[in-house]
Amino acid sequence: MHPIPPxxxxxxxxxxxxxxxxxxxxxxESGVPTFRDAQTGLWERFRPEELATPEAYARNxxxxxDWYTWRRDLVRQAEPNPGHAALAExxxxxxEFTLVTQNVDGLHQRAGNRNVIEFHxxxxxxxxxxxxxxxxxxxxxGELPPPCPDGTGHLRPDVVWFGEMIPQAALxxxxxxxxxxxxxxxxxxxxxxxxxxxxxxxxVRAGATLVEINTNPTPLTSLAEHFLQGPSxxxxxxxxxxxxxxxxxxxxxxxxx
Ligand code: BV8
Numbered sequence: 001m002h003p004i005p006p007x008x009x010x011x012x013x014x015x016x017x018x019x020x021x022x023x024x025x026x027x028x029e030s031g032v033p034t035f036r037d038a039q040t041g042l043w044e045r046f047r048p049e050e051l052a053t054p055e056a057y058a059r060n061x062x063x064x065x066d067w068y069t070w071r072r073d074l075v076r077q078a079e080p081n082p083g084h085a086a087l088a089e090x091x092x093x094x095x096e097f098t099l100v101t102q103n104v105d106g107l108h109q110r111a112g113n114r115n116v117i118e119f120h121x122x123x124x125x126x127x128x129x130x131x132x133x134x135x136x137x138x139x140x141x142g143e144l145p146p147p148c149p150d151g152t153g154h155l156r157p158d159v160v161w162f163g164e165m166i167p168q169a170a171l172x173x174x175x176x177x178x179x180x181x182x183x184x185x186x187x188x189x190x191x192x193x194x195x196x197x198x199x200x201x202x203x204v205r206a207g208a209t210l211v212e213i214n215t216n217p218t219p220l221t222s223l224a225e226h227f228l229q230g231p232s233x234x235x236x237x238x239x240x241x242x243x244x245x246x247x248x249x250x251x252x253x254x255x256x257x
Contacts, residue, residue, distance in 0.1 A: 008209075008211060010246070011182065012094075013250075015094065015181070017095065017096035018094045018098070018182070018184075019099075019174075019203060020098070020099045020185040021101075021184070021200065022100075022101045023186075023189025024102070025189060025214060027078065027103055029082075030078040031074065031077065031078050032075060032105050046067075051063070052161045053161045053162045053163055057145070057156060062144045065145065071123060072124060075106070078107060079110075080108075081107075082233045083233040083235075084110075084113075085237070086236035086239065087111065087113055087236060088112035090239070091115065093244070096180075096181075097115055098173075098174070100178075101120075102189060102196050104118070104120055121159035121167070122158055123157055126146075126155040126158055127158040128152060128155060129148075129153045130148070171195070174196075174199055175199065178199040181208050182208055183208060183209045184203035184204070184209070186218075187213045191220040200220050200223065210225055212224040212227045212228070
């Protein structure tokens with residue numbers, strides 16, 4: 001069991017607005033490899049930064065499509081884990097809850113979270129390179145790169161590659177929420193990819209309590225008021241239980257004679 005600091009529960013219980021930033025560590029317990037140690041087997045020869053770029057796609061579209069097809073198969077077999085379920089529960093317990101995810105697997109939405117900002121897109125969608133038209137589903141095998149249905153160009157996964165801008169609306173909404181929140185969680189991310197990792201610093205500068213949940217320390221750990229070291233699938237349910245217990249005891253005090 002991971003002890004949950006009472007000060008964390010108190011800050012959460014009195015927060016009007018909470019922001020959660022998640023990274024691939026939250027999906028690790030669902031069997032989706034984390035981004036930097038995803039390179040098992042076939043992919044151990046490549047760094048993700050060498051595959052998730054427009055240059056890699058232009059240089060070798062088949063290699064990039066094969067990588068995404070491999071990852072999509074893993075995502076399709078994955079189910080939300082107790083960490084995802086706890087975040088969906090937490091959204092119901094907080095007045096204003098914003099979940100900014102770097103993950104592209106859609107597991108937060110499948111777990112029931114509603115206010116989700118896909119900071120880096122979604123691997124299960126394609127879009128046209130040229131005109132940003134999003135195509136639901138994904139391109140199967142066949143000609144690579146697959147042509148857009150309207151013949152205007154080629155399809156690519158609807159994700160943000162390195163060197164590409166974050167979708168403007170996602171960027172603006174995320175930074176605005178970070179500036180407004182009282183508690184900011186950074187969960188299961190190595191906090192090295194920008195501008196996502198910068199959200200935590202914006203929140204701390206605006207006076208928020210930073211809570212980090214990770215199996216390992218990261219560059220953010222020194223900034224965190226609470227660093228809970230361990231798997232998010234175990235720690236997050238504990239936080240929700242503690243928050244509910246606090247709410248229950250507050251109600252008892254209010255209603256007790
Ligand atoms: C941008 C979608 C403006 C694709 C991803 C040079 C040229 C160009 C840009 C740059 C440059 N130098 C730096 C940059 C900026 C660059 C960047 O940050 N690079 C890094 C590598 C230094 N950023 C960008 O390019 C961004 N755009 O800046 O535009 C611009 C434009 C042009 C020029 C300059 C600037 C766009 C970045 C988006 C990249 N796309 N994903 C795809 O998925 O295929 S990023 C990718 O990394 C994933 O989205 C992933 O989510 C994200 C972050 O990784 P993590 O999620 O943190 O995963 P990681 O494996 O690293 O860590 C997992 C963590 O979980 C670990 O800490 C582990 O301990 C923990 N963990 C494991 N298990 C558990 C756990 N924790 C809890 N419980 C567990 N069970």
